[in-house]
Amino acid sequence: MIRVTKAPEPVNFDAEVRQPGNKWLNNHPKARPSKFKSYWTKCIPDLMTEYNCICAYLAIYIDERSGAASVDHFIPKSNSAKGRQMTYEWNNYRLCCIGENRKKSKKRLPIDPFTMQPESFFIDFSDGRIYVNPTILSKSYRKKCDKAIKILKLDEQECREMRKNDFDLYIQGHVDAVYMQSHAPFVWHEICRQGLR
Structure with missing residues (x-):
């Protein structure tokens, strides 16, 4: 892992991800996190562009060797305190290889690529x-x-x-x-x- 500079939220993010996502959550208050509507996948092209196709955790270019790109929710959707409110938030997304996303699963990392010390x-x-x-x-x-x-x-x-x-x-x-x-x-x-x- 290396420190990642947080990219600004894309102009279309609110309309394409946050608004429809939060509307869906409001209409499904008892939905389990695994069933949340995956509007976040709409911003994968923006994540790829903003982070130069680099996995936030492996710090390698995402290609066929590392697997498909995915959106990791840094604060997991299942987090009891903030999971739901952060599900459709750009600042909670980390671009990563699908394999790393699966390894992390529902766990919350103790350090964040956005705020970690350089040369950790x-x-x-x-x-x-x-x-x-x-x-x-x-x-x-x-x-x-x-x-x-x-x-x-x-x-x-x-x-x-x-x-x-x-x-x-x-x-x-x-x-x-x-x-x-x-x-x-x-x-x-x-x-x-x-x-x-």
């Missing part, structure tokens, strides 16, 4: 392992970062291999810096931080 996570390029920046002074924030890795399964073998492969492609000269910045920005950031350009 590092990569060990010998095996693609992701780990929490050991220089972070706050023990509670480090625990939140560790929990996010576990919830999203960011250190599973598949994710390790993906990061390692992206790194190897760059080091072996198969892709250039422009490609890395647009397709694997977390890996690229780590290449630069570690002085491996």
Whole structure:
């Protein structure tokens, strides 16, 4: 994960997502979150454009390798305190790969890509392992970062291999810096931080 700059709400969002969504909720006050009308899918093209097709959690370009794009509700629809009121809100949406959305499921992440500290996570390029920046002074924030890795399964073998492969492609000269910045920005950031350009 890397920090993501929050994009402004699209001009058509209120009319296409918020208004019809909240109207549907008002007409179905007892509906379970799994049955909520998925008006949020209408803004996937806007999310893709505004976030350059980059998954908020894997920090990779969303293509056939990472699966289809999806809308993650950062505050889950099932959240008892704010879930319903945030279901059709742009600021609650994170663009992510469908696989990461499924891993997160109904859980609420302890850190948000929009507000997380820069350089919260590092990569060990010998095996693609992701780990929490050991220089972070706050023990509670480090625990939140560790929990996010576990919830999203960011250190599973598949994710390790993906990061390692992206790194190897760059080091072996198969892709250039422009490609890395647009397709694997977390890996690229780590290449630069570690002085491996």
